[in-house]
Amino acid sequence: MTGVLAAARAAHFASTILIFGELAFALFVAGSPWLEREESRRRFNRVLRWSIAASIASWVVWLGCEAAEMSGASIAQALSSQTLLLVLGKTEFGRLWLLRVALAAILSALLWMSIGKRANESPRASSLGIFAIAGAYLASLAWAGHAAAGVQREVQLTSDTLHLLGAGAWLGALPSLVVLLRSGSEWDGGALAARRFGTLGVVSVTLLFLTGFINVWYLVGDIPALIGTAYGRLLLVKLALFAAMLSLAAVNRFVLTPRLSRGNAADAARLRRNAFIETGAGTAIVAIVGVLGITIPGAHQSPVWPFSRGLDLEPAYPTSYASPPVPYTTNVIARGGVLYAQQCTSCHGALGRGDGPMSVSLSMKPANLAEHAAHHRPGDLFWFVAHGLPGTPMPAFAAQLGDTEIWSIVRFLRALSDGETVNEAASAAAPSRPIVAPDFVFQNGDQAQESLARPSRREMMLLVFYTLPQSLPRLRTLQTQTQEYDNHAIRVIAVPMQDGSSSADFPRTFVSPDVPAVYAMFARVPQSGAAAAHVEFLIDSRGFMRRRWLDVPGESEDRTAEILKEADTVARAPQLTATEKSHAH
Numbered sequence: 201m202t203g204v205l206a207a208a209r210a211a212h213f214a215s216t217i218l219i220f221g222e223l224a225f226a227l228f229v230a231g232s233p234w235l236e237r238e239e240s241r242r243r244f245n246r247v248l249r250w251s252i253a254a255s256i257a258s259w260v261v262w263l264g265c266e267a268a269e270m271s272g273a274s275i276a277q278a279l280s281s282q283t284l285l286l287v288l289g290k291t292e293f294g295r296l297w298l299l300r301v302a303l304a305a306i307l308s309a310l311l312w313m314s315i316g317k318r319a320n321e322s323p324r325a326s327s328l329g330i331f332a333i334a335g336a337y338l339a340s341l342a343w344a345g346h347a348a349a350g351v352q353r354e355v356q357l358t359s360d361t362l363h364l365l366g367a368g369a370w371l372g373a374l375p376s377l378v379v380l381l382r383s384g385s386e387w388d389g390g391a392l393a394a395r396r397f398g399t400l401g402v403v404s405v406t407l408l409f410l411t412g413f414i415n416v417w418y419l420v421g422d423i424p425a426l427i428g429t430a431y432g433r434l435l436l437v438k439l440a441l442f443a444a445m446l447s448l449a450a451v452n453r454f455v456l457t458p459r460l461s462r463g464n465a466a467d468a469a470r471l472r473r474n475a476f477i478e479t480g481a482g483t484a485i486v487a488i489v490g491v492l493g494i495t496i497p498g499a500h501q502s503p504v505w506p507f508s509r510g511l512d513l514e515p516a517y518p519t520s521y522a523s524p525p526v527p528y529t530t531n532v533i534a535r536g537g538v539l540y541a542q543q544c545t546s547c548h549g550a551l552g553r554g555d556g557p558m559s560v561s562l563s564m565k566p567a568n569l570a571e572h573a574a575h576h577r578p579g580d581l582f583w584f585v586a587h588g589l590p591g592t593p594m595p596a597f598a599a600q601l602g603d604t605e606i607w608s609i610v611r612f613l614r615a616l617s618d619g620e621t622v623n624e625a626a627s628a629a630a631p632s633r634p635i636v637a638p639d640f641v642f643q644n645g646d647q648a649q650e651s652l653a654r655p656s657r658r659e660m661m662l663l664v665f666y667t668l669p670q671s672l673p674r675l676r677t678l679q680t681q682t683q684e685y686d687n688h689a690i691r692v693i694a695v696p697m698q699d700g701s702s703s704a705d706f707p708r709t710f711v712s713p714d715v716p717a718v719y720a721m722f723a724r725v726p727q728s729g730a731a732a733a734h735v736e737f738l739i740d741s742r743g744f745m746r747r748r749w750l751d752v753p754g755e756s757e758d759r760t761a762e763i764l765k766e767a768d769t770v771a772r773a774p775q776l777t778a779t780e781k782s783h784a785h
Contacts, residue, residue: 221372
């Protein structure tokens, strides 16, 4: 089924691109004399007629594949079942399919009327109408690809639409150029067409380059995904073919085309040959596009790194650039903490400092995970836990733990290391590096549940973890200052450190028990190492932990003024980059 769908997609893209390119060549490259020649006119109509037929047939097969995937039946059965009506009436693809069938019908009607004209009539006017419909027919394919489901849907659809039109104008017109250059010895006309095609090619290639960069940005995202995923490797082959076509086009445009008007038969033959090779490379690109459309984009896969060194030239492993499949949430961190206590504490110690009870008997002191975990890629940590470290006492745990369990330990190690960084700072000092606040779900009263890291959040948050009765004065102060925090777009969330320790002086926020337990890792008192009974965190609108305050403020301490001042500073400062955040989140 997958092979049939890929072939149908490739055939449909090729035929649709050929329709648009044939019209672009006839209108903007060959010119009216070529259009008015009987032989050219017959070929023009014949190519369009067969291309439309192939396009419609492949579009029907494409529909059958979609219906078969939904029903589990064969393509023939799916096309004659209720599933077909469901796809056409209830899915976005079905509505797009009907729209494009209508466009194909209009194209066919316009072509039929064009064929019916007398041989000595210029078909240019009717061709312009067909060209406009063909452009819409080709551009609408953007809604059948990955762009339609993209995060930045409007941007991706616009980019994909322009990419398709650029490809149609260049790749689709190449076969006609080859035919024209073979058609006779009128090299003055051939030279003019080659120059015009060169101009069309420059515009198309520029469009392809710019929109291709945008598409790669959204669908691949980074170099590891380009190298380490099936989608990325297919894209690299496509880019290599595109580069080859670009090289040939440059030779044609700047070397051979200027010589063509001199009547040099050898240069004309080279130009034909290069155009023919370009056409072959373009056909291969279209075939790859057919496969790419049914392949998971690299940005949504976990890359497998194939080299022993990473992009930073440090040692790398197959999982080095893998994306953790479990989120950076308090429940995952807590689950990882339980597994860490069972498997790792005896050597690395409860706080990960390499001081567990078995550490003294080992030939090599265990690593200080609290210090080093944040400086390794999550995928590296996964590899170390799963496969051990040769030449060290670190064993492999892949036999005892599943992948999800190991990733949970990796998340815990990151929180452990981040907590160490926060705890090393003074009571009200900012962390020395960007720290992501672990996400969690909370609920205020009878309101709907929310997430700390929800994408639509714009306000900052002051997370207050309190213990009664020590925190009571601070809670009462916060209650009287609610408006001041609202004026600075700061939302105050108060969470009891122990269940049942709520206060009527401030609305209680309901969270799972793992939330205060995990945040206690970021609230250790420097002298004792124990978690503070009261701690406050300022979290910016992107989920980064900006400041921390330990203990209940004294009577003379105006903590609210300090928090609001810090919030204003954060609001004016440049936002922390997504790259910094994605390393941990």
